[in-house]
Amino acid sequence: MVLGNILSSLASVQWTDVGTVLLMFFIFLLISYHLRNRKPRNYPPGPTPLPFIGNVFNLDAKQPHIHLTKMSAQYGNIFSLRLGSLNTVVVNTYSLVKKALIDHANIFTGRPTNDVLKRIIKCQGVTFNNGYSWKQQRRFTLSTLKYFGVGKRSLEVIIMEEYKFLHQTIMETNGLPFDPHYFINNAVSNIICNMVFGRRFEYTDQRFLNMLSLMSKALKLQTSVWIQLYSVFPYVMDLLPGPHKDLFSCFHQVCAFIKEEVDKHYADWDPSSPRDFIDCYLTEIQKRKDDLEAGFHEEGLQYAVLDLFVAGTETTSTTLLWAFVYMMKYPEIQEKVQEEIDKVVGRSRRPNIDDRPSMPYTDAVIHEVQRMGNVVPLSVPRMTNEDTILESYYIPKGTQIIPNLTSVLFDQTKWKSPYSFDPQNFLNDQSKFEKPEAFIPFSAAPKNFPPGPWSLPIIGDLHHIEHNKIHLQVAKFAEKYGDILSIRFLGPRIVMLNGYKRVKEVYLQQGDNLADRPVLPMIYDIAEDKGLIGASGYKWKHQRRFALSTLRNFGLGKKSLEPSIHLECCFLNETISNENGRPFNPQILLNNAVSNVICVLVFGNRFEYSDNDFQNLLKNINEAVYLDGSIWAQLYNMFPWLMRQLPGPHKKSFALWQNVIDFAREKVNAHRVDYDPSNPRDYIDCFLAEMEKLEDDTAAGFDVENLCICALDLFVAGTETTSTTLYWGLLYMIKYPEIQAKVQEEIDCVVGGSRQPSLSDRDNMPYTNAVIHEIQRSGNIVPLNLPRATVEDTLIGKYSIPKGTAVIGSLTSVLFDESEWETPHSFNPGHFLDAEGKFRKRVAFLPFSLGKRVCPGEQLARMELFLFFSSLLQCFTFSSPAGVEPSMDYKLGTTRCPQPYKLCALSR
Structure with missing residues (x-):
């Protein structure tokens, strides 16, 4: 009825000026938008999106995980948003996240694409790839990294060697205050560097430090509202200055660094004696030159290495930085960890993987740091590969899914003390290490916030205040x-x-x-x-x-x-x-x-x-x-x-x-x-x-x-x-x-x-x-x-x-x-x-x-x-x-x- 009235009005308009034409064109766009984005029956509830930009301004770009958790109190543990051009469903609590990511894993394996990702990585690599190419890239990456020691004792030697350099660098501060950020970043990234580039980088290598700095900056910029706006209006935003330009510049420079390393490998590459991931990938390019859909080419190599760097550096180094903060904050916990280390390992040798079962308290503290550290609070978005039902809600194919891991790691029904830094969350009554089923690392966020008067949009509580x-x-x-x-x-x-x-x-x-x-x-x-x-x-x-x-x-x-x-x-x-x-x-x-x-x-x-x-x-x-x-x-x-x-x-x-x-x-x-x-x-x-x-x-x-x-x-x-x-x-x-x-x-x-x-x-x-x-x-x-x-x-x-x-x-x-x-x-x-x-x-x-x-x-x-x-x-x-x-x-x-x-x- 409403649509018919609009069309009737359009038919009666006198096309007399440019303003009328523009108005009619805008009305046409609104109608098209409405028809294209109508919610199907029994779709999860959520806040009303604005035309074209959706719910971008409903979210706090700096703390979206907290905002989404609060929204679940209003709309339920499964609710919907529209972020730019993507229909999005947010899933909260352990039971629902488990049901989506584990019980229906095959349905939720896709990755959503947007103009930002297309501009940065062209939807290649491992993390944001899809379909046949993603399966081939993921299979190759996992098998190659295992070949070079991931999950094996052979990698422990490399980690021990890197620890020597980190230990020496910290000792040189002579007890003076220092920011450990880049020391930790460099140490952790050197582990992945050994597997990807075949070598480590010195902590004084300015070229490498600059690359790490650019990567950290880019990851921070990715969460800004400018990036959401770019996903909605890419052609307009390409003409405007702003943080999105800085983001693209950062990733461009990081990719240039990777390309230089790849070019060095080309110079002395021996397919019969692969030294690292890059050598193996170059060999795979030759093998798969006829299988274009698998995505094995030089550009794909750059983006695969970029994915490995981000995944292998940022999360682990940030978790370690949180660990230092928690140890300073809770010196009594630090002392108990040191007491256990002294008892099990002593001072004459370094800890090794075999010591872990004998160090339940240390293991519990590390896991609690991961739980409380909250380094990836919303997980990487997924996308449904087909129409599905989650609980009683209908979710169409191609919907972006955001698993709110915050709601999992702070689920009050799953943790002894969800809102406190408490290693007992991972210890049983006999003080032995116990891993709860709700432990999905790299996320955390508070659920409950102090109450207050009812706030209006934008102006907040000003209507209550003289x-x-x-x-x-x-x-x-x-x-x-x-x-x-x-x-x-x-x-x-x-x-x-x-x-x-x-x-x-x-x-x-x-x-x-x-x-x-x-x-x-x-x-x-x-x-x-x-x-x-x-x-x-x-x-x-x-x-x-x-x-x-x-x-x-x-x-x-x-x-x-x-x-x-x-x-x-x-x-x-x-x-x-x-x-x-x-x-x-x-x-x-x-x-x-x-x-x-x-x-x-x-x-x-x-x-x-x-x-x-x-x-x-x-x-x-x-x-x-x-x-x-x-x-x-x-x-x-x-x-x-x-x-x-x-x-x-x-x-x-x-x-x-x-x-x-x-x-x-x-x-x-x-x-x-x-x-x-x-x-x-x-x-x-x-x-x-x-x-x-x-x-x-x-x-x-x-x-x-x-x-x-x-x-x-x-x-x-x-x-x-x-x-x-x-x-x-x-x-x-x-x-x-x-x-x-x-x-x-x-x-x-x-x-x-x-x-x-x-x-x-x-x-x-x-x-x-x-x-x-x-x-x-x-x-x-x-x-x-x-x-x-x-x-x-x-x-x-x-x-x-x-x-x-x-x-x-x-x-x-x-x-x-x-x-x-x-x-x-x-x-x-x-x-x-x-x-x-x-x-x-x-x-x-x-x-x-x-x-x-x-x-x-x-x-x-x-x-x-x-x-x-x-x-x-x-x-x-x-x-x-x-x-x-x-x-x-x-x-x-x-x-x-x-x-x-x-x-x-x-x-x-």
Whole structure:
């Protein structure tokens, strides 16, 4: 009926212009698409595909296995997708995967083809071949590799020899930190090289290392959405730049490397004495020259070797890399493996294959690494050779099948502890090795994710959120979903932690696994992966260690810094005094005073309050910090490619930050003119000296650009949080004049009026100290904390959190936790006083966060808050302008800041 109406409409159209023709042509394409891709009756359910591109954008290209596992909860363990031009059925759980791949093996032996594979390997070789050619290529490959030792003791000698080189190379690092990636890749690939090329390659062979690097890069690019789009629009994508071009270039260069090796073999090839796989293949080319369908020719040889390299290098080396990570993560398991090795093998010889039955724990650990390592989470796609029935669903011939091995290796009905790294999964009650039937290696993924509110497509949970109250609404979500929940703002889901006990437990117990920062496009486009705040991994550890040690040398957390703060207090008090009791907004003055303390440490000098350029810089920082927490920043993080082309506040944010970076760069350049390594004046001088020391360690990030961003981070972090806290502090003092009067009474009693307050007074001023802490608690200037990212797949509570997931511990839920604070929603200095009026610390007081990413400037902030606050209240009494009631309203950007207000300062 619908189709008939469309055709009737077409017949009545007046063909008067090109637009009408194009419209009709597009309608024709839609009808053709609909007719060609109608689902047969009883086809597996699944999300509705878009015309032409299918469900490409329904999947997370970076973690498709996790996305598909979640979809099985909605559509069942057998569901359908349309990926580009391919009808696809995803099969989940051990029983169904076994039924498809083992019970119906002959039906599911085909490989799907697409334009990407046609472009790269022309559907030749072993892995993505089909039919008669695939059978001949596979038979020849297996028999040839067996001839050269695969599955035999003769190969053990080659592996032992390669181990010598690997062992020697690791020993040469002398216990220093190193990335084992290329060592392992080279060692593992040399095993297959011996069989394929007849020789190994040195670990210093740049030509070979480049080939391995290209192969790794190509395998990563294969999962991108660009490759899916190429499969849909190959003719269009051939005309466009993008990662797909890099993919083709990588494989082209790898194939060129293989061709060079094949050409070398041609030069001295002796059919009567084959040295390796290539020699045997050349002989087979001669034998099969009349059997063209078998695919034995030089091009087929290149692609067969490529398949062997990918299969023989990437999976094993990646599994070993995971093994190293797990052994570092679980040193107690590493020790038990070593204990078994020492007992069975000793130190006088190397382990051999015969030892394996006597080493059940080691064998179990290796298998658990394979299970948890998840190196090929979705398996290589299959294709049905004929129409078939799987369970109750009809699956036509030519359908792409994706076995979700993730669902197998984490099947809760098959594993003792599916979501934990537990070698007991492969040990029986007698501690003997036992291989479960559900062990299909090279896959794993968590199934359960923290619950959260219902999300809309694209916008996520924005319809639930009032931006200025997001920290409060997260607390309400926690009442419904628990203290571990997930929400989504346009992009991937974020895990939220709520309450003091949960935040403390996760941040302290899993500190190492929450040491990264998520990559946010807006932050990356401003500072890339540089600096102290946004960096992760090796670079972050080096930069943080250096910054802390350097700032300590210049007085951070020590009495030697106190004179600098005292001097700034004098300038601040003098400037406020010049207002002569008139109403004024103290924000910029506080910003200037606080920033001058960090300026002395980082730049070696302070700035006058009358310096208009510096005042504008501080205003730019305030505005940029606010904009970075706006909805425009969220949109940019979700659609960076689109937002880069559109006008809006995000453009202003980039311009503001660029001004601040340029300021830092000017300071760095000025330092380089008269820099003396033997007499460092400040952080910049010390960084320049470290650049010279670590010039060969580029991964540590000691370069000029990173120095500019690190200086920016210290400058902004050392200014914004403390000055905003003081801004809240003065607002609370005019809101609660009786508290202000008690603070002044204590200052007068302990310090008097003839000298400035000092840090040594703090222990004798419990009420003032309690008020400052209560300002920090109630001010709540970083209500949601900065996001962290999981370094690896992990368990938080009972939930499985994938690697790279953003995790935020809500500091609002900690600082206002009703189980920890007597009157959490009131401004009450009594929270920090005991029954005798003495200051008491509270475990739930975490304004600087905690764990590996705790604020590095915490000690400086504590010093500044006490000295500035007590000095201000020693010299002035603050009040609202006549007839104005203090407002506790705030604006929420990156920080929670009071709405601009004015006050009057009367000298005491």
